[in-house]
Amino acid sequence: MKIQVINNQKVLPIPDEWLRSTRENLLQIVRSEGKEPFKELNVIIVDDIYMISLNREFLKRNGTTDVIAFPLDDVGEIYVSAEVAAERSPEDPLEELALYIVHGLLHLLGYDHQRPEEDKIMREKEREHLSRWKR
Numbered sequence: 705m706k707i708q709v710i711n712n713q714k715v716l717p718i719p720d721e722w723l724r725s726t727r728e729n730l731l732q733i734v735r736s737e738g739k740e741p742f743k744e745l746n747v748i749i750v751d752d753i754y755m756i757s758l759n760r761e762f763l764k765r766n767g768t769t770d771v772i773a774f775p776l777d778d779v780g781e782i783y784v785s786a787e788v789a790a791e792r793s794p795e796d797p798l799e800e801l802a803l804y805i806v807h808g809l810l811h812l813l814g815y816d817h818q819r820p821e822e823d824k825i826m827r828e829k830e831r832e833h834l835s836r837w838k839r
Contacts, residue, residue: 747805806834
């Protein structure tokens with residue numbers, strides 16, 4: 705699986721090493737889950753202006769959000785907001801951003817959180833994968 709992590713914002717400084725390690729972490733998660741639903745996975749880190757437009761266009765919601773994931777045939781796309789991460793976790797926005805990325809990937813791998821039992825499983829998976837996240 706080809707994985708790209710693209711920093712498409714200027715609000716939050718993100719080291720290149722963090723982007724590289726994120727790619728490796730995502731590959732480890734996909735392998736550990738035993739699912740590879742896409743030939744390509746793109747993670748795009750955006751600002752709130754971009755996230756607001758995605759949220760409005762595709763989810764018909766106003767305002768920004770932390771993460772939106774799209775399964776597109778052979779490509780999975782995860783959009784995450786650097787601004788939301790910085791606002792919610794000013795002491796460690798990159799850790800918050802990692803949570804959003806893992807959350808989006810879990811959605812693409814078939815996990816959901818609509819019902820309480822699904823939510824419990826998804827939160828456990830988030831904790832499990834983030835505990836092994838290499839910075």
